[in-house]
Amino acid sequence: MSKVLLKGNEAIAEAAMRAGCKLFFGYPITPSTEIIEYLAKHLPEAGGTVLQAECEVAAINMCFGAAAAGARVMTASSSPGISLKQEGISYLAANELPVVIVNINRTGPGLGGLGPTQSDYFQSTRGGGHGDYRLIVLAPSKAQELYDLTMEAFDLADKYRNPVLILADGFLGQMMEPVLLKEKKEGNLPPKDWQTDGCKGRAKRKIASYFLVNELAEEACQRWQAKYDQIKEAEQRWESFYADDAEYLLVGYGTCGRIAKSVVLNARKQGMKLGLIRPITLWPFPVKAFTSHFDGIKGIVTVELNAGQMIEDVKLAVNCRVPVHLYKRQGGMLPHEREILKFVGQVFNLPVRGEA
Template sequence: MAMLMKGNEAIAEAAIQAGCRLFYGYPITPSTEIPEYMSKKMKSSGGTYLQAESEVAAINMVYGAGAVGERVMTGTSSPGFSLMQEGLSYLFAAEIPCVIVDVMRSGPGLGGLGPTQADYFQLTKGGGHGDYHSIVLAPASVQEMVDLTKEAFDIADYYRNLVIVAVDGILGQMMEPVEFPPYQGRKLSPKTWAASGAEGRPKNNVISYYLTPDLGESENLRWGQKISLMKESEQRFSEYLMDDAEFAFVAFGTSARITETAVDMLREEGLKVGLFRPVSLWPFPEKGLSARLPQIKGWMSVELSSGQMVEDVKLIVNGQAPVGLCKRQGGMTPEPEEVVDAFKKQMLGRGQG
């Protein structure tokens, strides 16, 4: 049965249903409903909620909980996510599965409380030091926030890797009908690697420190193989009216919802346009986008940033068609009419209207 829920609260409930029993976080708008919900529901679910003294402390608590094999999550927003970057690098190197929710707000700096997608570089290129990648999932509805959050825990356990659920402030605060169907997850191996007590077996060491260069290189090469596997296997995308499209938008999250309306408006004018929506920001769904290259005369990225994802689009298109950009920043979102006007100007060479 469907119920009306705010996006942030739906993520928290989905995490609990996915077996998350430990949550560490520090409240920051517009993600605060996540720790608030966890503080109310974790105890009755047999879990523990702890408000850390900072985001730096929270991500290191996640490290400890994940190292003993528990399903653990934290939630934050852009400035807090920045503070967690060193911890994310350590989590990757120690191969500790966990889920992080980033409800993006405007920046740079303290910025404002309005929605943004300007964490894209930090999310997809590795905000911490070293060669690593997080799997990044970008839902575009409250229902998808539920479904992808549940799946995120399985993906994290499957690869022993961190998974980030990336939403903008609008999706986090939005209320929509949502259902919580039973989740049929992946078949997962026991966590025999976890530091959960060594009675009857050799000790497990969960570390990210390799003193000799030769060992450091061999570990990086091994992680590189895992990164390649994730990149090949976890590309996700959705398409809207792409089968006969001659032009295509690329957008995720709230931008994709706005752009879908713009596509409908342009279709009413007889223009064959479609929408390619990345659901995984990393790995970017280059296989899906590449498959559309022969038919598309022009691409346009629609973003709540100065233009970050557009760089990945350009890399894949590789000069085979023009790539445009429609953007809003600082917490502002475009109206569908703005997207339509930007398309006509950049793709068709027309003025407004």
């Protein structure tokens, strides 16, 4: 298998096609647009359809219909567009419909800018729309991972009957890297014995989330909660990088996760025992990563492209037993390795050599 050079957004689109996604409903918005453009060009050749919807709201509800009919379906957008989709995403969660949603985060609030940002962490990990629900949230950090996780997102969505969100930024979406185009793994997925595709030879089915009896509504909430607990137990993912003997930890995902790796390597050259936890699932948050590495840890710095959102989950994960600091850039700016290391030195009173 040879590698091809793809933009991150193209890697997402290519992976979706190879995962068997035949339908894409979307609305163009920078910096996610290459996804709909790539699929518009290539999906018809694969026997699928790209329908450019009249609005983001239409797109997510078209996904709702296609998923109810049993199809593998995806939509992609960027932050303001994802905000518009939130009602539909809430309905997807309530009706337990497997849809893959991509958010190539742009800066907010408002129209914002196009630079790399992680300002939608709360929106992504707390549900996002109305009601008490969760999405499985995947946070890739390079083109190959965008490809691999997109492909897997479809299986996770089918396995748990839950919408899956892929959260990346414009930097990852626009950056080109070599990607190995792996084929889909044949998984053992549950049959879609709930899909509404016409009741030939069986009893009629309905897909709805409307309760006028509170007892029934509570029962549904408990069923969803049990599913979320199961996901929390089974699907926490992270990468540990020099974390085993670390005295200080960086925590960063996506673009920050890979920048932080360079910081760790620089720190180690200076004899500083710095490690990294890179969350790959943002929901469920990889709490287990911290319990397994906790003993020798003296302090943590989260590196985020927002005002400090993931830091709350990190503090919960370590029960606030060690100091947790935030190093942040906002508005589409990325931190350099040396400014992060300098900050680590400052907050923990550690010597940092040279200009770094």
